Amino acid sequence: MTRRRGGPSDGGLQGAGAPHGGMDATTAPHRIPPEMPQYGEANHIFELMQNMLEQLLIHQPKDPILFMISHLQRDNNNVPKIVILGPPASGKTTIAMWLCKHLNSNLLTVENLIARELSSLAAGARRHYQDVTKVPSTLLVRLIQERVSEEDCIRRGWILDGIPETREQALMIQTLGITPRHVIVLSSPDTVLIERNLGKRIDPQTGEIYHTTFDWPPEAEIQNRLVVPEGISELETARKLLEYHRNIIRILPAYPKVLKVISADQPCMDVFYQALTYAQTSHRSNAPFTPRVLLCGPVGSGRRLQAALLAQKYGLVNVHCGQLLKEAVADKSKVGELIQPYFQKKMAVPDSIIMKVLDQRLSQQDSVQKGWVLHGFPRDLDQAHMLHSLGHQPSRSSQRPQKAGFFCKRHLAWGSLRPHGTDQA
Numbered sequence: 001m002t003r004r005r006g007g008p009s010d011g012g013l014q015g016a017g018a019p020h021g022g023m024d025a026t027t028a029p030h031r032i033p034p035e036m037p038q039y040g041e042a043n044h045i046f047e048l049m050q051n052m053l054e055q056l057l058i059h060q061p062k063d064p065i066l067f068m069i070s071h072l073q074r075d076n077n078n079v080p081k082i083v084i085l086g087p088p089a090s091g092k093t094t095i096a097m098w099l100c101k102h103l104n105s106n107l108l109t110v111e112n113l114i115a116r117e118l119s120s121l122a123a124g125a126r127r128h129y130q131d132v133t134k135v136p137s138t139l140l141v142r143l144i145q146e147r148v149s150e151e152d153c154i155r156r157g158w159i160l161d162g163i164p165e166t167r168e169q170a171l172m173i174q175t176l177g178i179t180p181r182h183v184i185v186l187s188s189p190d191t192v193l194i195e196r197n198l199g200k201r202i203d204p205q206t207g208e209i210y211h212t213t214f215d216w217p218p219e220a221e222i223q224n225r226l227v228v229p230e231g232i233s234e235l236e237t238a239r240k241l242l243e244y245h246r247n248i249i250r251i252l253p254a255y256p257k258v259l260k261v262i263s264a265d266q267p268c269m270d271v272f273y274q275a276l277t278y279a280q281t282s283h284r285s286n287a288p289f290t291p292r293v294l295l296c297g298p299v300g301s302g303r304r305l306q307a308a309l310l311a312q313k314y315g316l317v318n319v320h321c322g323q324l325l326k327e328a329v330a331d332k333s334k335v336g337e338l339i340q341p342y343f344q345k346k347m348a349v350p351d352s353i354i355m356k357v358l359d360q361r362l363s364q365q366d367s368v369q370k371g372w373v374l375h376g377f378p379r380d381l382d383q384a385h386m387l388h389s390l391g392h393q394p395s396r397s398s399q400r401p402q403k404a405g406f407f408c409k410r411h412l413a414w415g416s417l418r419p420h421g422t423d424q425a
């Protein structure tokens with residue numbers, strides 16, 4: 001049914017910015033070719049502009065044009081900007097260090113911010129505050145601001161370990177325009193952490209963290225130089241835990257959309273991979289977006305019904321591959337005549353013919369403009385590659401074409417959608 005809506009006869013008259021579903025083309029105020037929003041989507045133009053506007057408003061440069069040019073030349077929109085929070089001994093520093101290595105980024109801790117030799121601000125802090133826990137929030141936040149403005153942080157991003165510690169700090173950091181893209185919160189029962197902290201050891205040469213039970217270095221040389229850090233007694237950990245719990249509930253509301261809680265009560269490697277996976281996801285933006293959904297699943301999994309529901313709810317064109325082939329035969333179209341003999345002999349229709357039919361359908365005006373939900377295809381990796389090479393990538397995987405993009409779990413398809421109306425600028 002949806003197949004008949006729109007079609008090539010629309011001739012591009014409907015504005016791409018129009019609401020989905022049956023707008024009268026003759027009353028459309030503008031003619032926006034569908035290629036325009038597609039270009040924007042493929043090149044992340046919306047996010048680029050939004051980011052630039054944000055930076056302009058935060059930094060308020062005297063010469064906005066020069067600022068924009070250098071901002072664009074840096075091409076650093078996607079560098080890591082990560083905050084790792086969690087109670088003592090939850091593994092913040094361990095995970096932050098591994099993420100830094102893996103993402104080639106910069107680790108920012110209270111200790112290394114104050115230890116910076118070339119910073120007069122840090123030198124002042126060292127003179128006045130021997131105990132790093134006593135550094136006032138205003139000074140700490142200025143140290144962070146100074147550090148994140150340095151070239152290596154601009155080019156390779158930063159990972160803040162255990163900062164902010166209070167809501168006050170979170171708000172100060174925000175006010176300076178320092179906004180993390182991902183906030184990871186490690187969580188674990190207090191009893192586990194008190195016990196775990198007792199086994200913590202540090203390599204004074206490299207700063208690497210080890211554990212007497214969970215992460216003991218095999219090299220005797222490293223084993224011999226490990227030291228017991230200060231403040232790991234049961235009493236001290238319990239005191240820090242109390243303080244953490246008091247603060248964290250007031251910090252988290254500062255990061256409503258970028259927050260991920262990960263259980264730290266599992267092996268370090270598992271925690272790390274969950275943290276890494278999250279740090280590498282890009283958040284959905286407000287950019288205009290045309291849903292293109294591949295619905296995969298075995299026979300009987302309910303693809304047809306789900307596709308119909310998706311198409312109805314989001315105003316998508318419902319494309320069922322087998323149905324398309326049958327319709328081509330029934331229409332006695334040129335390509336239908338090519339398909340007919342295969343149907344008669346009950347043989348599989350060659351991929352090249354299927355691709356032709358699909359390409360035609362997915363290139364029609366209504367599919368391009370409203371988006372589509374495709375099912376019954378692809379059936380193997382070759383077909384998926386063919387679809388991809390014709391430029392019909394599903395929306396979510398279009399950002400990572402190397403991952404042979406199609407979703408295998410049908411519920412993923414829901415995740416990639418928003419009710420129509422919100423996906424139009």
Ligand SMILES: Nc1ncnc2c1ncn2[C@@H]1O[C@H](COP(=O)(O)OP(=O)(O)O)[C@@H](O)[C@H]1O
Binds near residue numbers: 093
């Ligand atoms: N998931 C984990 N399982 C077991 N031990 C861990 C885990 N994560 C960290 N550790 C160990 O716990 C101790 C504290 O880790 P650390 O990274 O210093 O925590 P934090 O920075 O949150 O205080 C270290 O000895 C570390 O090796």
